[in-house]
Amino acid sequence: FFIGNSAIILGLLLSAISESTDAVMTILPVALLSQIILAGIITPLQSKTTEFMSYFTLGRWGTEGFCRIQDIHTNTDFFTKALHENLYNEKLAGLFDSLLENVLFIVLLNIVMIIIVLLSLKKIENTNS
Numbered sequence: 001f002f003i004g005n006s007a008i009i010l011g012l013l014l015s016a017i018s019e020s021t022d023a024v025m026t027i028l029p030v031a032l033l034s035q036i037i038l039a040g041i042i043t044p045l046q047s048k049t050t051e052f053m054s055y056f057t058l059g060r061w062g063t064e065g066f067c068r069i070q071d072i073h074t075n076t077d078f079f080t081k082a083l084h085e086n087l088y089n090e091k092l093a094g095l096f097d098s099l100l101e102n103v104l105f106i107v108l109l110n111i112v113m114i115i116i117v118l119l120s121l122k123k124i125e126n127t128n129s
Contacts, residue, residue, distance in 0.1 A: 002103065002106065003061075003062040003106070005110075006058050006106055006109070006110050009110050012113075012117050013113045013116055014028060014031060016121055016124075017120050035057050035058060035059035038053055038054040038059055039054070039057065039059030039060050039063045040063065041063060055105075056109070061102050061105055063083065064080070064083065064102050065099060065102045065106070067082075067083045068080055068098070068102060
């Protein structure tokens with residue numbers, strides 16, 4: 001539910017920074033594919049650049065959050081450990097080691113996206129007046 005709402009905010013962001021619906025439809029596949037690829041599910045993130053970029057995508061935090069929730073319900077660390085061993089290099093290992101930290105980072109990303117939406121809408125309002 002939380003990631004779904006975050007995706008809505010991402011959609012609002014894309015809509016706010018685009019000048020037309022055609023521009024949004026052009027940007028949307030790129031934004032969605034980057035979320036999927038940088039989540040690390042399709043292929044492991046092996047370079048420092050992709051690892052760093054993944055920290056700024058909702059896809060990565062959603063994937064980690066789902067693994068952590070699964071681990072909570074099974075009383076293990078199997079899913080999170082497998083995710084980190086097989087998909088991520090974990091250059092920032094130990095920085096985000098709990099579900100709460102994952103959620104806080106998603107909240108931070110949401111706040112940044114909302115600020116950009118508000119600034120974009122303010123800019124549009126100023127140019128129209």
